[in-house]
Amino acid sequence: MPLGTLEVLLVEAKGLKNTDFLAKIDPYVVFTVKTQEKKSNVAKGQGNEAEWNESFLFTVSEDVSELRLKIMDKDTFTADDFVGEATIPLEPLFAEGSLPPTMYNVVNKDRDYHGGIKIGLTFTPEPERNSFRSRDYAAEENYGGWKESSF
Numbered sequence: 001m002p003l004g005t006l007e008v009l010l011v012e013a014k015g016l017k018n019t020d021f022l023a024k025i026d027p028y029v030v031f032t033v034k035t036q037e038k039k040s041n042v043a044k045g046q047g048n049e050a051e052w053n054e055s056f057l058f059t060v061s062e063d064v065s066e067l068r069l070k071i072m073d074k075d076t077f078t079a080d081d082f083v084g085e086a087t088i089p090l091e092p093l094f095a096e097g098s099l100p101p102t103m104y105n106v107v108n109k110d111r112d113y114h115g116g117i118k119i120g121l122t123f124t125p126e127p128e129r130n131s132f133r134s135r136d137y138a139a140e141e142n143y144g145g146w147k148e149s150s151f
Helices: 091-096 132-136
Strands: 004-014 027-033 036-039 051-060 066-073 081-089 098-107 113-125
Touching: 004 027, 004 066, 004 098, 027 051, 036 051, 066 113, 081 113, 091 098, 091 113
Parallel strands: none
Antiparallel strands: 004 051, 004 113, 027 036, 027 066, 066 081, 081 098, 098 113
């Protein structure tokens, strides 16, 4: 897997299932890449047609193959409700470099359709580290960097 930076653009959600009985949902999104987790702002009062237009940055290291997201409904007096989730494979992104905002299916725990979420993705690879300097002076760096001088 390539190393670099993943930028996630959270655009909007459409047709989310309402988990609140009498009110509109207040959705937010939790993104996960391996052990890194980022949370969007709550789209208060926007219900099942929410807009965010927020960006999030993740460091991509070895063995990263997917972006997971979970949509939750913010509740004031009770625990937040699970609305749905999506898993986005990153292989096409690594090949292309960027994917325009695309609608992905949101499903519940039983894999039933619970709406869609529009996400844009950009991957910036880390520069190669195989330079002349790092290869030829690696042994000196093991001793703390500076060599003692004898005057």
